[in-house]
Amino acid sequence: MFSLPDLDYSYDALGTYISKNIMELHHSKHHQTYVDNLNKAVDKAPELNGKTIEELLADLDNVPEEVRKVIRNHGGGHYNHSMFWKFMTPNAKNEPTGKLADDIKKKYSNFQDFVDNFSDSAVKVFGSGWAWLMPDLSIVTTPNQDNPIMEKKPTPILGLDVWEHAYYLDYTYKRADYISAWWHVVNWDEVEKRYINT
Numbered sequence: 001m002f003s004l005p006d007l008d009y010s011y012d013a014l015g016t017y018i019s020k021n022i023m024e025l026h027h028s029k030h031h032q033t034y035v036d037n038l039n040k041a042v043d044k045a046p047e048l049n050g051k052t053i054e055e056l057l058a059d060l061d062n063v064p065e066e067v068r069k070v071i072r073n074h075g076g077g078h079y080n081h082s083m084f085w086k087f088m089t090p091n092a093k094n095e096p097t098g099k100l101a102d103d104i105k106k107k108y109s110n111f112q113d114f115v116d117n118f119s120d121s122a123v124k125v126f127g128s129g130w131a132w133l134m135p136d137l138s139i140v141t142t143p144n145q146d147n148p149i150m151e152k153k154p155t156p157i158l159g160l161d162v163w164e165h166a167y168y169l170d171y172t173y174k175r176a177d178y179i180s181a182w183w184h185v186v187n188w189d190e191v192e193k194r195y196i197n198t
């Protein structure tokens with residue numbers, strides 16, 4: 001059985017950048033729904049019992065066809081959001097440090113250039129989806145609740161949810177404003193840890 005992970009901070013911790021209202025609905029309703037529907041799908045396919053969420057998503061071809069779409073969408077939703085909560089913190093530093101900072105500056109001309117590139121990719125996701133930073137510091141996007149691991153790519157080290165449910169209550173249609181605010185709460189310590197370990 002998969003379960004909803006606790007947040008490392010309170011619903012109101014991200015202040016004006018992402019409101020308590022959004023955080024509470026996003027975590028306790030949206031993410032919970034992904035978990036519930038994932039569990040129902042796994043119940044229908046007992047051969048999947050005991051597999052981790054990464055194992056399921058990285059090998060969707062071997063998930064029985066009758067539950068494959070639900071596991072892709074809701075398992076992807078569970079996996080992506082479980083990471084997304086970790087990618088944010090109320091105690092954010094403004095920029096990465098150490099090897100990650102150095103390597104971002106090698107790949108992009110400076111940190112702001114990286115931020116602009118990532119933001120641009122996230123703004124341009126058509127409809128619902130995610131923008132990701134990969135371990136090679138490339139930026140990719142996926143539709144819906146897809147994740148690069150479904151395409152046999154590595155686990156991303158940072159990701160941004162650009163579904164309307166992630167920002168509409170605070171920013172209405174202004175996705176770019178949400179993205180600008182989100183940079184203030186990015187948990188660079190977490191991203192650095194994932195970068196060093198991949």
Ligand code: MN3
Pocket residue numbers: 026030081161163165166
């Ligand atoms: Mn979401």
